Each structure stands twice: as structure tokens, then as C-alpha cells.
Amino acid sequence: MSSEAGITAAGVVRSFGSVRAIRAIDFEAPPGEVTALIGPNGSGKTTLMLILASLLAPDAGTVRICGVDPLVDPLAVRRMVGWMPDTLGVWDSLTAREILQTLAACYGLAPPERERRAEELLRLVRLEDLAGQPARVLSRGQQQRLSLARALIHDPQVLLLDEPASGLDPGSRVELRSLLRTLAGLGKTIVVSSHVLVELDAIADRAVFVKRGKSVQTQRLVDAGTQRRTYRICAEPIEPLLEALSRHGFGFTSSAQTRTNEVDVVLDGTAHAAWLLRTLVEADVVVSAFAPAGGALEETYMTLEVGAE
Ligand SMILES: Nc1ncnc2c1ncn2[C@@H]1O[C@H](COP(=O)(O)OP(=O)(O)OP(=O)(O)O)[C@@H](O)[C@H]1O
Ligand SMILES: [Mg+2]
Known part of the structure; x- marks a missing residue:
């Protein structure tokens, strides 16, 4: 793992017209750990994640994803990042399997590899039985699991998950937790935003708290004993x-x-x-x-x- 693995962001600022979505955020997510991004509605979590995913440009500040500046080389960042948005946004008429295979093609996987990867991920998120159904018939929790599979399609080094547990039943939440711990154990950098703090307690190694567009505190959960x-x-x-x-x-x-x-x-x-x-x-x-x-x-x-x- 290079010394540049993980995410660093400093002095990030972003407005939408007169709305100052992010006023000043410093953020770090080291490899091999799950970092929780915590803050109330409208505090800038999704905006920050979009910036980290290279999908939105900051007005100011520096961002490095495994050493790469998303403004300079967004494609390199997208190859490294798996992004699970909080809105489902599935292609309605494609099946779960077709969605995963199409995305695998977009990421440049060869045809046999596309199929293998799609089946592997369908199994991982327990959607094998529904793989041939149009995505629109999937329940919210099932679409959420498909969205997670989609984020993992290119085996990314960095995972950005925006409210990944919303809509999941308790069993699926436990599975998500153990999956994220496993991926962190493989050295991946994982960022999870959520409002379900009890859940984050169980999976996060560290947490960054944001409030009204500012990062206000970082906490290591191993320090929780003191x-x-x-x-x-x-x-x-x-x-x-x-x-x-x-x-x-x-x-x-x-x-x-x-x-x-x-x-x-x-x-x-x-x-x-x-x-x-x-x-x-x-x-x-x-x-x-x-x-x-x-x-x-x-x-x-x-x-x-x-x-x-
Ligand atoms: N495209 C946009 N245009 C205008 N305002 C926006 C846009 N995106 C976000 N905002 C505003 O920026 C602020 C931060 O929004 P953001 O979605 O980042 O919050 P959040 O922390 O993810 O909230 P939630 O917990 O509800 O998901 C909010 O006031 C929001 O209304
Ligand atoms: Mg949000």
C-alpha cells in the first residue's frame, strides 16, 4: 500500500448559489479503516462525498484520493472509487444482472469477466433469485443491495457509501456490517455516512463530525474506553x-x-x-x-x- 493510500481533504468549500453547503471541511480516511461521516440533515455530507467521488468540484480546498487530485485526473479517481449514492437511481427496465454487467463493461472488464463478476456480486448481496427481474420491481432494500453491488463492481480501493443501511432489514444490516469490516480488513478505505449512530458504533474505526458545513471533531472509536x-x-x-x-x-x-x-x-x-x-x-x-x-x-x-x- 502506498503512503498515499486513503483520502485526505483540507479546507474544502462548496456553495450552491447562495447556499453554503460546505464552509470548511477537513477530512481524512486512512486505508484499512471504516470512517464514519456524521452530521445532521443538510450538514454537507452528501456534498462532500460527491466531491470525494470526483462528481462535483469544490470551490476551494485540496482533495487527494490515493494521492490523486480529482480535479486533475477524475477518471483515475473513478477507477479507484466505488460510490453508493443515497438515491437509488436504477435503470428501471434493465434487470439486476444486466445493470451489473453493463457497469462492468463501462469499467472495461472483458465479457466473461463481466458475467463472473456480476454473478459473484449478486450472490454477495443475495439477489441471485431476483437477478432476472427488472430493477423497478425490486423493493427498496433490494435496490439498496443492488446499489451496493454496483459500487463494488470494479473492486475499488475506496468505497464511499451514503446512508447504505437505510431501507435494509436487520439481517441485511448485519451482513453489510460484516462486509464492510471484511473490506476494511483487505486494506480498502471506507467512508460511511449514516444517521444510525448505534450501527456506526459497531463498524467504524473513526468518525468525523460535521455541522453546518464545517468539520467539528474527529473521534477514534478505540479511544471510546476513556x-x-x-x-x-x-x-x-x-x-x-x-x-x-x-x-x-x-x-x-x-x-x-x-x-x-x-x-x-x-x-x-x-x-x-x-x-x-x-x-x-x-x-x-x-x-x-x-x-x-x-x-x-x-x-x-x-x-x-x-x-x-
Ligand atoms: N444541487 C444543489 N443545489 C442547491 N443546494 C444544494 C444542492 N445540493 C445540496 N444543497 C444544499 O447544501 C446543503 C448540504 O446538503 P447535503 O445534501 O450535502 O447534506 P447532507 O448532510 O447530505 O444531508 P442529509 O443528512 O439530509 O442527507 C443543504 O442545505 C442542501 O440544501
Ligand atoms: Mg445526504
């Missing part, structure tokens, strides 16, 4: 828990989201949490649940108030 997080603790009865927490100087809250026998406590990472759990159990508190109240990414999202406009 992150200050809200834990939800459930005890029956609750009184001994409240007494023990007060005795050790812990503040706690209960909210509309907590049940009557639950409280939320902010803790400084997993070591702190382990200590508190041991202390509670030793104090004979009957702890029936003790876990982070939300995912690590959700916690950052809320503290950054990324969601607040």
Missing part, C-alpha cells in the same frame, strides 16, 4: 443504589427517558465504570443493568450538539 460517558444503571429496589451513589459523591439524574428504577450517571470511561459497578455490588445493591445509556458516537453527537441548528 471517553466520558453517561451510564444508565438499573437497580431493584432503587433506594440502595441512590444511597450508595450519594455516599460516594456521584451525581445522578433521572429523566423522561429513564424508567422509575433507573438513573443516569456520568463516568470517566470504562475503568471508572468497572470500579463503580464493583463498589455497588459490594454494597449489596441489586444491579440489574449497568451500561452506557447510548453509543459512543451518540454521546459525542449530543455533546457537540451537532443536531442543534
Whole structure:
């Protein structure tokens, strides 16, 4: 893998008329990792992905995809990048198989190789049984799986997936997760935008948060153990828990989201949490649940108030 593998973008700016879709985004996605792109509706995620895919030019800033500037050599970038858009955009009257074979031809695969690759991907996304159907009859989740197969057709080094899990049933989501982990394990660079933060917790190595067209924070998920997080603790009865927490100087809250026998406590990472759990159990508190109240990414999202406009 060359030292130039992966994605770097610095100082990216892009407006659409008077709408400043991207004001200032710095973004990196190293090879071999899944990078999550997280931000509320309209924060510039799709715009950034289009720029990274060489499908839209930035007004300012530098972008390198495996060392290549999309403005200088868009075709080289397109050979390296697999792009899964959030809109389905299938060719309605072609079958799933024909769509994949046609795209394989566009990417220059020889005829026998086109067929082999199309069948391989139809199997991968479990569409073999529907391969001969016109794409328009596929359900939303099936079209989404076809869209993923399409993005993988030329075995790209870089994968840009815009809301790939939307419309997928739980089983397909699990499959998508394991596929992305496998591809990252092969050294590919993977960028996933999603609003389903719990899902990203399970697959992302790192996350870039954007807010109103600006990159506001980067987080490594392996660091999540030291992150200050809200834990939800459930005890029956609750009184001994409240007494023990007060005795050790812990503040706690209960909210509309907590049940009557639950409280939320902010803790400084997993070591702190382990200590508190041991202390509670030793104090004979009957702890029936003790876990982070939300995912690590959700916690950052809320503290950054990324969601607040
Ligand atoms: N072609 C366009 N013409 C005009 N405005 C646009 C265009 N594309 C995007 N925008 C605007 O740019 C901003 C960023 O849009 P973008 O689609 O990148 O957001 P997003 O983070 O992907 O949102 P979502 O989570 O809803 O997908 C929005 O205010 C949007 O209305
Ligand atoms: Mg979008």
C-alpha cells in the first residue's frame, strides 16, 4: 500500500448559489479503516462525498484520493472509487444482472469477466433469485443491495457509501456490517455516512463530525474506553443504589427517558465504570443493568450538539 493510500481533504468549500453547503471541511480516511461521516440533515455530507467521488468540484480546498487530485485526473479517481449514492437511481427496465454487467463493461472488464463478476456480486448481496427481474420491481432494500453491488463492481480501493443501511432489514444490516469490516480488513478505505449512530458504533474505526458545513471533531472509536460517558444503571429496589451513589459523591439524574428504577450517571470511561459497578455490588445493591445509556458516537453527537441548528 502506498503512503498515499486513503483520502485526505483540507479546507474544502462548496456553495450552491447562495447556499453554503460546505464552509470548511477537513477530512481524512486512512486505508484499512471504516470512517464514519456524521452530521445532521443538510450538514454537507452528501456534498462532500460527491466531491470525494470526483462528481462535483469544490470551490476551494485540496482533495487527494490515493494521492490523486480529482480535479486533475477524475477518471483515475473513478477507477479507484466505488460510490453508493443515497438515491437509488436504477435503470428501471434493465434487470439486476444486466445493470451489473453493463457497469462492468463501462469499467472495461472483458465479457466473461463481466458475467463472473456480476454473478459473484449478486450472490454477495443475495439477489441471485431476483437477478432476472427488472430493477423497478425490486423493493427498496433490494435496490439498496443492488446499489451496493454496483459500487463494488470494479473492486475499488475506496468505497464511499451514503446512508447504505437505510431501507435494509436487520439481517441485511448485519451482513453489510460484516462486509464492510471484511473490506476494511483487505486494506480498502471506507467512508460511511449514516444517521444510525448505534450501527456506526459497531463498524467504524473513526468518525468525523460535521455541522453546518464545517468539520467539528474527529473521534477514534478505540479511544471510546476513556471517553466520558453517561451510564444508565438499573437497580431493584432503587433506594440502595441512590444511597450508595450519594455516599460516594456521584451525581445522578433521572429523566423522561429513564424508567422509575433507573438513573443516569456520568463516568470517566470504562475503568471508572468497572470500579463503580464493583463498589455497588459490594454494597449489596441489586444491579440489574449497568451500561452506557447510548453509543459512543451518540454521546459525542449530543455533546457537540451537532443536531442543534
Ligand atoms: N444541487 C444543489 N443545489 C442547491 N443546494 C444544494 C444542492 N445540493 C445540496 N444543497 C444544499 O447544501 C446543503 C448540504 O446538503 P447535503 O445534501 O450535502 O447534506 P447532507 O448532510 O447530505 O444531508 P442529509 O443528512 O439530509 O442527507 C443543504 O442545505 C442542501 O440544501
Ligand atoms: Mg445526504
